[in-house]
Amino acid sequence: MSLNRDMKTEMLLAWYDRNGRTLPWRSDPTPYHVWLSEIMLQQTRVEAVKEYYRRFTEALPDVRALAQAPEEQYMKLWEGLGYYSRVRNLHKAAVQIMEDHGGQMPPTKKELSELSGIGDYTSSAIASIAFGERTPAIDGNLLRVYARMTKEEENIKTGTAKKKAEAWFLKFMPEDRPGDFNQAVMDLGATVCLPNGAPECGRCPWREFCRAHADGTELRYPVIPPKKERRKEERTILLLVDETGRIALRKRPEKGLLAGLWEYPALEGKKSSKEVLSAVRELLGGAAGNPLPGGFDVLDLEFLPKAKHIFSHIEWHMTGFAVRVRKPAVGEVPLQWVTPQELFETYAVPTALVKYTEWIRDQFKITE
Structure with a gap:
C-alpha cells in the first residue's frame, strides 16, 4: 500500500x-x-x-x-x-x-x-x-x-x-x-x-x-437516474367487528406485496356506503339484498378517516368503514375473527394500515 x-x-x-x-x-x-x-x-x-x-x-x-x-x-x-x-x-x-x-x-x-x-x-x-x-x-x-x-x-x-x-x-x-x-x-x-x-x-x-x-x-454526484412515478391505487378498508368485539382479518397471498401478512378485508377502488354494504354481504357469504347466512347481519356502518401509504413503487389512497355485524359463525367464511387483545399481541398487520389499527386501539382502549 x-x-x-x-x-x-x-x-x-x-x-x-x-x-x-x-x-x-x-x-x-x-x-x-x-x-x-x-x-x-x-x-x-x-x-x-x-x-x-x-x-x-x-x-x-x-x-x-x-x-x-x-x-x-x-x-x-x-x-x-x-x-x-x-x-x-x-x-x-x-x-x-x-x-x-x-x-x-x-x-x-x-x-x-x-x-x-x-x-x-x-x-x-x-x-x-x-x-x-x-x-x-x-x-x-x-x-x-x-x-x-x-x-x-x-x-x-x-x-x-x-x-x-x-x-x-x-x-x-x-x-x-x-x-x-x-x-x-x-x-x-x-x-x-x-x-x-x-x-x-x-x-x-x-x-x-x-x-x-x-x-x-x-x-x-452521485449520478442517479430520475425515479419512476409511483402507481396510485384507491382502496376501501373494512373493519368488520362482531357484537362480541372480535375483528375480522384475512391473510394476504404468500407472494407479492405484503406477502403472508394479516390485513383487514379491503376492496379495490373508492366505494360508497351502499357498495360497501353489498360487498360485506358478499364477503360474508350472502347475496346482495338477501339475509346473510349463519345469523350474520349488518348492524351499523361508520365512516373512518382517509389514509395514505407510500411503498417504493405504489401509493395506497385509502378510505375506511367500520362495519358492525351480528353473530359471525366461525368457520363459515374465509376470515379470521380475533379479539382486540389477540390482534395487538399476536398478529402482524402492515404499517400501511396503522391509522385503522389505531382506530381499533382507541375504540377498545388497548394500552401499549
Whole structure:
C-alpha cells in the first residue's frame, strides 16, 4: 500500500475512532448481531431500527432461537419494519445455518452469500465486521462517497459502477481492520457526506483527497437516474367487528406485496356506503339484498378517516368503514375473527394500515 493510500486509511480510521456512531449492534458484534442489524437496516433508518433490534434480540437471542421460532412470533417482532420478506429470509437462513453449518454462521463472504436473503452487500458486511475478511461492503453510503471522491460520471446504480467502487475501496482497506474500515465509510456517508445536496465537507477527513470538493461540484454526484412515478391505487378498508368485539382479518397471498401478512378485508377502488354494504354481504357469504347466512347481519356502518401509504413503487389512497355485524359463525367464511387483545399481541398487520389499527386501539382502549 502506497504512502498516500496509507495516509487516507489512517486518517479515515482515526476519524472513525473519534466520531463513529454508537449503535447497539456494534457493542457486541457477534455474527448473529451483525447479520440481524444489517438486514433490519435495509430500507430502514438507523433510529427506527434500534428498538426493533432490542426487542428482537431479547426474544430471539441467537440463531437457534430464530430457527425454532414460530412464524407468528418473528412476524410480530418485525411488525412495523416493513419489507417482510426480510424476516422470512432471516428465518429460512437460520434454519439453513442449523441444518448445514452446525448452528455456526459460515465465516466467508462466499458461504454467507449462499444463505437465504443474504446478497453481496450483506455477506461483505458480515464477513468483514464479524470475521475480519477484507471485502468492501458496497451500500448507498459507500457509493456516494466513492462518486464524490472520484467524480464518477456513470449512473451509480449500475453494476459496472458498483464494481469500480468495490475495487477503489479495496485499495484502501487495511488487513487488520476491514470491518472498521467499512463501518467508517458507512458513517462518513451517513453523517458527513450526506445525500440530497447537504454534504458537510468541513467535517470530512477525506476532503483534501476529494475531486468533487476540489472544484465545488459535490452536489452533482452521485449520478442517479430520475425515479419512476409511483402507481396510485384507491382502496376501501373494512373493519368488520362482531357484537362480541372480535375483528375480522384475512391473510394476504404468500407472494407479492405484503406477502403472508394479516390485513383487514379491503376492496379495490373508492366505494360508497351502499357498495360497501353489498360487498360485506358478499364477503360474508350472502347475496346482495338477501339475509346473510349463519345469523350474520349488518348492524351499523361508520365512516373512518382517509389514509395514505407510500411503498417504493405504489401509493395506497385509502378510505375506511367500520362495519358492525351480528353473530359471525366461525368457520363459515374465509376470515379470521380475533379479539382486540389477540390482534395487538399476536398478529402482524402492515404499517400501511396503522391509522385503522389505531382506530381499533382507541375504540377498545388497548394500552401499549
